[in-house]
Amino acid sequence: MTMNHPVINHNKPWIKLIDVAEVKQGASRFNYADKACFVVRDGEAFQVFDSICPHKAVNMPCDAIEGMTLVCPMHSWRFNLETGECLENGNFTPLTRIKHKVEGGVLYLSV
Numbered sequence: 001m002t003m004n005h006p007v008i009n010h011n012k013p014w015i016k017l018i019d020v021a022e023v024k025q026g027a028s029r030f031n032y033a034d035k036a037c038f039v040v041r042d043g044e045a046f047q048v049f050d051s052i053c054p055h056k057a058v059n060m061p062c063d064a065i066e067g068m069t070l071v072c073p074m075h076s077w078r079f080n081l082e083t084g085e086c087l088e089n090g091n092f093t094p095l096t097r098i099k100h101k102v103e104g105g106v107l108y109l110s111v
């Protein structure tokens with residue numbers, strides 16, 4: 001994890017997102033509560049990013065996923081889904097990571 005990534009972690013109780021058996025390899029979008037996140041699976045390793053664009057807070061939809069790139073529909077900023085980094089020129093804010101864990105075959109979020 002890159003140290004300068006914002007991370008959502010309010011030390012709240014873990015909430016179940018989904019059984020890992022239901023998460024495909026690569027990137028997927030999931031809803032939880034009234035929010036959403038992008039889950040990136042590489043084998044048994046997972047990364048979870050908030051679906052809110054760090055530019056102007058647009059909630060990026062499922063079809064923003066283009067392979068391992070996330071393309072915001074509002075201003076077309078692109079994000080690397082392997083790292084969360086913004087791919088535009090300049091020092092732009094990366095995607096926000098969401099603290100997560102896998103336990104008993106379940107992916108949990110701390111949000």
Ligand code: FES
Nearest residue numbers: 053055056072075
């Ligand atoms: S709101 Fe996402 S690129 Fe502007």
